[in-house]
Amino acid sequence: xxxxxxxxxxxxxxxDSIRHSFLDNLYFVQARFxxxxxxxxxxxALAWTVRDRLLSNWIETASTxxxxxxxxxxxLSAEYLTGPHLHNAVLSLGVEPQIRHAMAGLGLDLDDITxxxxxxxxxxxxxxxxxxxxxxxxxxxxxxxxxxxIRYEFGIFEQxxxxxxxxxxxxxxxxxxxxxEIPRPEINFEVGFGGTTKHYTDESGRYRVRWxxxxxxxxxxxxxxxxxxxxPTVNLLRLWNAQACESFNLGAFNVGDYERAVEEKxxxxxxxxxxxxxxxxxxxxxxxxxxxxxxCACTIQDILRLLLQQNGSLDLLPEKFAIQLNDTHPAIAxxxxxxxxxxxxxxxxxxxxxxxxKTVSYTNHTLLPEALETWPVExxxxxxxxxxxxxxxxxxxxxxxxxxxxxxxxxxxxRISLIDERYGRNVRMAHLATVASQHINGVxxxxxxxxxxxxxxxxxxxxxxxxxxxxxxxTPRRFMILANPALTSLxxxxxxxxxxxxxxxxxxLEEWADNxxxxxxxxxxxxxxxxxxxxxIFKTSGIEVDPATLFDCQIKRIHEYKRQHLNILHIICRxxxxxxxxxxxxxxxxxxxxxxxxxxxxxxxxxxxxxxTVADTVNSDPDVSDKMRIAFLPNFNVxxxxxxxxxxxxxxxxxxxxxxASGTGNMKFALNGALTIxxxxxxxxxxxxxxxxxxxxxxxxxESEVANRRAGDYRPRERYLNDQQLRSVIDALADGxxxxxxxxxxxxxxxxLLQHDHFFVLEDFSAYRACQQQVDDTWNDPTKWIxxxxxxxxxxxxxxxxxxxxxxxxxxxxxxxxxxxxxxxT
Numbered sequence: 001x002x003x004x005x006x007x008x009x010x011x012x013x014x015x016d017s018i019r020h021s022f023l024d025n026l027y028f029v030q031a032r033f034x035x036x037x038x039x040x041x042x043x044x045a046l047a048w049t050v051r052d053r054l055l056s057n058w059i060e061t062a063s064t065x066x067x068x069x070x071x072x073x074x075x076l077s078a079e080y081l082t083g084p085h086l087h088n089a090v091l092s093l094g095v096e097p098q099i100r101h102a103m104a105g106l107g108l109d110l111d112d113i114t115x116x117x118x119x120x121x122x123x124x125x126x127x128x129x130x131x132x133x134x135x136x137x138x139x140x141x142x143x144x145x146x147x148x149x150i151r152y153e154f155g156i157f158e159q160x161x162x163x164x165x166x167x168x169x170x171x172x173x174x175x176x177x178x179x180x181e182i183p184r185p186e187i188n189f190e191v192g193f194g195g196t197t198k199h200y201t202d203e204s205g206r207y208r209v210r211w212x213x214x215x216x217x218x219x220x221x222x223x224x225x226x227x228x229x230x231x232p233t234v235n236l237l238r239l240w241n242a243q244a245c246e247s248f249n250l251g252a253f254n255v256g257d258y259e260r261a262v263e264e265k266x267x268x269x270x271x272x273x274x275x276x277x278x279x280x281x282x283x284x285x286x287x288x289x290x291x292x293x294x295x296c297a298c299t300i301q302d303i304l305r306l307l308l309q310q311n312g313s314l315d316l317l318p319e320k321f322a323i324q325l326n327d328t329h330p331a332i333a334x335x336x337x338x339x340x341x342x343x344x345x346x347x348x349x350x351x352x353x354x355x356x357x358k359t360v361s362y363t364n365h366t367l368l369p370e371a372l373e374t375w376p377v378e379x380x381x382x383x384x385x386x387x388x389x390x391x392x393x394x395x396x397x398x399x400x401x402x403x404x405x406x407x408x409x410x411x412x413x414x415r416i417s418l419i420d421e422r423y424g425r426n427v428r429m430a431h432l433a434t435v436a437s438q439h440i441n442g443v444x445x446x447x448x449x450x451x452x453x454x455x456x457x458x459x460x461x462x463x464x465x466x467x468x469x470x471x472x473x474x475t476p477r478r479f480m481i482l483a484n485p486a487l488t489s490l491x492x493x494x495x496x497x498x499x500x501x502x503x504x505x506x507x508x509l510e511e512w513a514d515n516x517x518x519x520x521x522x523x524x525x526x527x528x529x530x531x532x533x534x535x536x537i538f539k540t541s542g543i544e545v546d547p548a549t550l551f552d553c554q555i556k557r558i559h560e561y562k563r564q565h566l567n568i569l570h571i572i573c574r575x576x577x578x579x580x581x582x583x584x585x586x587x588x589x590x591x592x593x594x595x596x597x598x599x600x601x602x603x604x605x606x607x608x609x610x611x612x613t614v615a616d617t618v619n620s621d622p623d624v625s626d627k628m629r630i631a632f633l634p635n636f637n638v639x640x641x642x643x644x645x646x647x648x649x650x651x652x653x654x655x656x657x658x659x660x661a662s663g664t665g666n667m668k669f670a671l672n673g674a675l676t677i678x679x680x681x682x683x684x685x686x687x688x689x690x691x692x693x694x695x696x697x698x699x700x701x702x703e704s705e706v707a708n709r710r711a712g713d714y715r716p717r718e719r720y721l722n723d724q725q726l727r728s729v730i731d732a733l734a735d736g737x738x739x740x741x742x743x744x745x746x747x748x749x750x751x752x753l754l755q756h757d758h759f760f761v762l763e764d765f766s767a768y769r770a771c772q773q774q775v776d777d778t779w780n781d782p783t784k785w786i787x788x789x790x791x792x793x794x795x796x797x798x799x800x801x802x803x804x805x806x807x808x809x810x811x812x813x814x815x816x817x818x819x820x821x822x823x824x825x826t
Contacts, residue, residue, distance in 0.1 A: 011056040011823065013095045019102040021049040034106065040176050042108060043086070043116035046099070047179035050089050054225045058234035060823045065144045069310050070818045072144040073322050073808075074303055075135070078292065078329035079128030079275075080149050080237065082135075083478060083638030084117040085180045085224075091482055092227035119637050120178075121155025121171045122239075124276060125557045125596075126664050127365055129474075129638070130443075131326055133664070133801040136475040139228035139235040140501070141805055142817040148299040150291060151181075151222045151239035154274040159596050159635040164612030168599050171275075180224050181239070187221040189301040190245065191294050197386045209343055211386035217268045218243045219298035229477050229500065232820040240298040242271035282379070289332075289375055289383055296333035300340060314345055318358035322813035325362045325437070328373040328429040334360060334436040335387045338394075343386070349393070361812050362433040362440050363470075365661050367450055368561070374426040377419065391418060391427055398435055402462070416458045434459045439812045443472045444662035444683040446703060468811060471683055472662040473804035476503050479668045483642035486525045487672065487793075494518065503800035506793060513790040523786055526647070526673060533647035536633070536640075537592070543619060543631045549588040550779050553669070554652035555636065555644055558597040558604040561659040565607050565749070566761045567593075567652055568614055570769055571630065572729045572738070575617075578624045587779045588627045594636035594644065606749050608632070613738045613745075641665075645672045649785075650775060653678035654768065656759040658703035660684075667799040673789040675778070677771055679764070683799070691795045695788040697778075699771035700764040709760065716757035719765070726765050730754070 010021065026032050026045035037045075065072065090096050090110075100110045122128060131147065138145040157168035192213025202208050224237040244265040270287065271294050307313075307320055325331055334356060341352035366372060380388045395418040406412050418435070420426045434440050434456055442448030448469035452460040460467050481488045481500060491499065494512060499505035512518040530547035537545055554567050571591060577583055593611050597604035615630035633640055651669030653660075653676050660682035670676060670687055677697035678684040688696040701709065720727055730750060732738070739745035753762055778785050809815050 010052045013053070013093070013098055015098045015101040015105070018049060018095070018098055019105055021052060022046055022102065022106070025049055039112070039116050043113050044177060044179050046103070046113050047086050047117075050086060050093070050095075050099075051179060051225070053093055053095070054089055054227055054234055056823045057227070057232045057820070058225045058236075060232060061234050061820050062236075064818060064820050066310065068818060069320065070144040071320055071322065071813075071815050072146060073138060073324060073813050073815055074299070075131065075138075075145060075147045075324050075326060076296065076299055076330035076333055077127070077131040077147065077149050077326035078295070079123030079326075080120075080131050080135070080147065080239075081123035081125075081128035081638055082120055082132040082224075082237075083642075084114065084119050086117050087114040087482060088478060089225075089227055090114075091477060092229050094230050118173045118176060119639050120173050121158075121637065122149065122152055122275065124156055126662075127327060130472055130664055130801075133473065133475040133478075134805055135226045135235065135237060136229070136477060137473075137801040137805040139226050139233050140231060140475075140477070141802060141809075142228060142231055142233045142819055143235075143805065143809060143815055144818050145235050147226065147235075147237040148295065148302075149237070149239050150272050150275075150295045151241040152272060152275045153241075153269075156275050156596070157599065161608075161612065161632065161634045164609045164616070166597055166605050166608050181222045182224075184221040184223055187302065188243075189219050189298045190216045191219055191297040192216050193290060193293075193383055195385065197389060206346075209386065209389070211339070211343065215267075216245050217271060217294060218245050219294060221298075221302070232822045233818075238299075238302070240272065240295050242268055242273075242294060244268035285376070285379060286383060289379060292329050293332050293336070293384060293387075296330050297336050299330075300333055300336045304340060314341065314347065314355070317355050321359060322815060323360045324808070324813070325360065325433050327363065327365045328433055331362070331373070331429040331433040331436075332384070332387065334432060335384075335390050335394075338390050339386060353394075356436055357438055360433075360437050362437040364430065364433075364440065364442055364447075364451055364455070367447065367455060367659065367661060372455070373429040374420060375429065377425040377427060380427055388427075391432065394432070394435065395419060405462075412458060416462075430456070431459070437466070439466055439468060441468045441470045441812065442661065443470065444686065445469055445471065446658070446680075446685055447661045447682060450658060450703070470804055470807045470811070471686055471799075472664050472667070473799050473801035474664050474667045474671070475801045476500060476671065478638075478642070479645060480671055484525075484529065484646035484672055486528055487646060490521055490525055491793075499797065501802070503797035503802065506797040507795065509790060509794035513787050513794065519783065519786045519790070522673070522790055523782075526649070526789070529646040530649075533643050534590075536643050537631045540633055541631050543615075543629060545590040545629045545631060546588065549590045549629070550649050550775075551592060551647055552589045552650040552652065552775075553592045553594075553644060553648040553674070554654070555592070555594045555641070555648075556663075556665055558595045558607055559601070560603055560607075561759050562655050563759060563761055563764075564593065564595070565610065565753075566654055566764065566768060567591075568607070568611055569726075569729050569733075569761065569765060570772060571618070571628070572614060572732060573725050573769060574772075575614075575621075575624060575628065576728055576732060577725075578627060579621075583627070585780070586627065586776050589629075591628065591630045592633065592644070592648075593631070594633040594640065596636060603749065603752070606746065610733075610738075610746060610749065617738050641668070645669055645674070648672065648674040649779070649789075650674060651676045651678075653681070653684050654700070654764075655679060655681045656764075657681045657701055657706050659759070667796065670792045670796045671799065673793045675775075675785070675788055675792060677775060687796065687799070690798060691788075691792050695791050697771050697774055699767040701760055706760060709763065714757070714760075714763070716762045717754045719757075719762040720754055723762075723766055725769065726762060 022045050025048040029048050030041045030045055032041045103110050135147050155171040155173050158171045160167045194214035195212045198210045219240040222239045226235045226237050271290050341347040418431045420428050442451045452467055495508040534545050534547045556562050611632055618628050618630050645668045648669050651674040653666045657679045662683045679700040680702050733746055734750050736743040
């Protein structure tokens with residue numbers, strides 16, 4: 001009877017029950033009544049109300065997994081950019097109409113309430129967004145899964161623009177409370193650092209090693225429910241919070257040494273304090289290594305705890321869990337798993353290594369040499385002495401195997417070794433992850449080929465069957481249904497709503513691409529989204545833009561290889577030509593930028609400054625301001641992305657070919673009907689193949705051409721001298737036209753382009769300029785543009801994270817869906 005009453009009261013989905021629950025939580029959790037409640041009180045009360053309904057399904061999901069001893073995916077990622085939880089949970093539960101009705105009855109608006117939610121900034125960009133998409137799809141496809149990561153107290157910084165320059169402020173996303181997490185203080189593990197190792201022979205004559213850490217930190221679990229879309233499955237995101245094993249030294253306090261009384265607490269909590277500390281100084285490198293090991297050590301201990309709790313045998317590890325390393329940040333988990341198996345659980349090396357190799361897989365996300373993680377041997381020796389010994393032993397066995405196959409190839413041994421001896425001695429974490437993994441995958445066809453042919457070529461030669469490709473995907477739930485409700489309604493009215501769970505059903509829109517009525521409705525949806533974004537631009541920057549103009553968007557992390565400066569050089573070129581009376585028939589454009597630079601990335605910060613100085617000049621010039629308006633949206637995150645993607649007409653994906661692993665922003669833009677201007681890089685290649693070359697604006701060097709130029713005698717200054725338009729742009733910039741006459745302001749950027757141009761900005765400028773003319777011509781034919789927009793959406797359903805997760809399940813993880821019984825009020 002009690003269970004029935006709880007179910008009726010806490011999980012019923014009718015409007016009256018939701019209103020009752022909301023008021024109950026407002027009174028007894030927030031201790032407020034409506035007349036004095038703040039906006040945050042209303043948000044928290046509704047969050048508790050929705051969470052109650054999630055937790056009912058969560059408990060049913062967890063108990064089903066436990067009873068069936070299902071094989072589960074353990075997804076290890078240092079980043080998760082989930083976006084706000086409330087509206088996504090409402091969408092997943094299918095109760096939005098009831099909640100809107102319940103809130104309206106109290107004089108409240110659901111959209112106003114959801115806008116109060118702070119966004120968890122637990123990631124830096126695409127890596128964290130992809131991890132969140134994959135958690136969404138795992139739950140939607142009813143795959144048993146746990147996401148593991150770090151509960152950063154301060155997430156990625158809040159970006160503020162002052163005088164055109166990026167300023168970083170602390171991201172205090174927890175300041176108003178987080179109703180979505182459930183602290184699990186009883187799930188905690190000690191994590192050691194430093195100290196020494198003791199080698200000895202036990203009473204059975206076996207060689208053993210005991211690690212004696214110098215200090216310990218406690219990792220405490222915080223759980224967040226991850227709901228599947230319109231299914232009862234609710235999976236788990238478990239984030240680790242660092243705490244001191246002894247938070248307060250009473251003895252030190254009693255003798256007046258107040259700082260020493262809390263120094264252990266401060267030192268321990270620093271580990272999960274902030275996302276990605278600056279790792280330029282050695283102190284920052286140490287903290288980042290400690291972060292990575294901390295979350296991996298807690299995670300591996302938790303996985304073994306769950307295994308022993310359910311089955312009682314470590315031999316069943318590969319049958320019960322599939323561990324996926326999301327890039328190299330969790331690669332040290334391989335060594336920790338070996339340490340626990342051989343040092344703590346007394347397993348023989350060969351058997352332990354067999355279990356690791358059958359359990360772990362690795363996704364590589366980068367081709368950039370500077371992004372392939374390495375750690376100085378000396379640093380690992382100080383922080384993780386036992387782990388370095390295990391790395392050496394893994395490496396010894398690897399080199400022995402290679403030497404047997406190629407006894408006289410010392411160059412091969414040097415290339416494949418886990419220890420890079422070229423610039424000091426550094427541990428190559430990508431090599432460690434590769435040698436320990438059952439499967440290694442890239443995230444787009446080109447990226448995976450370059451992994452096989454270049455970055456991990458020698459490993460591929462040794463074991464080619466372990467390498468595969470799984471092109472990234474994005475969730476349509478957040479980036480179409482949630483972000484673009486008007487388009488969602490139009491599609492539902494036209495082809496039904498089956499596409500929300502099977503995105504390739506969007507192909508059914510193709511037969512409507514030439515229908516004038518449907519084209520008109522599509523145009524109206526896009527215009528409405530652009531009007532909403534125009535309001536956001538005005539609120540955040542004070543810049544007025546015309547929704548009828550072509551919305552030209554480059555939205556991504558600021559980096560030289562992504563080439564925001566190629567875009568801005570073309571804008572300068574167009575501005576100078578307009579001042580000379582050219583481009584009179586060119587369509588008016590709103591040129592939108594958004595993205596953050598890494599705090600220590602000088603050139604990227606200069607690019608942000610350049611965007612703003614050019615915007616100041618162009619926007620204030622009455623000769624061109626009706627043809628060009630430039631805006632930069634600060635503090636780009638998931639919430640702002642949800643406004644930008646539906647409104648974009650043109651998606652700028654102009655990275656140097658061979659540099660972008662995949663991209664997911666390119667998919668989100670295309671799914672929302674934006675046309676792409678881009679190079680043959682990352683998943684652009686696959687997008688172009690699917691949408692049709694006539695619906696994609698292609699320019700620039702190919703990856704092989706880039707490689708040839710880099711290997712040859714590329715002279716960027718000659719490009720400058722031989723291209724009149726390019727020369728006028730560089731000269732105007734050098735003369736201070738966009739910096740109040742200050743000719744030194746952008747001199748370092750100009751010199752870098754003229755002397756090095758590592759990312760071939762000047763080489764691709766002419767082709768980019770010509771391609772932009774094709775954009776103008778297509779936009780001037782509205783029917784042609786709208787048709788291409790419809791076909792981009794219709795043909796991009798393959799880029800669903802559901803498809804990607806199905807491929808992981810079938811080819812790497814070998815896991816199957818586990819249906820969950822719907823838990824309803826009775």
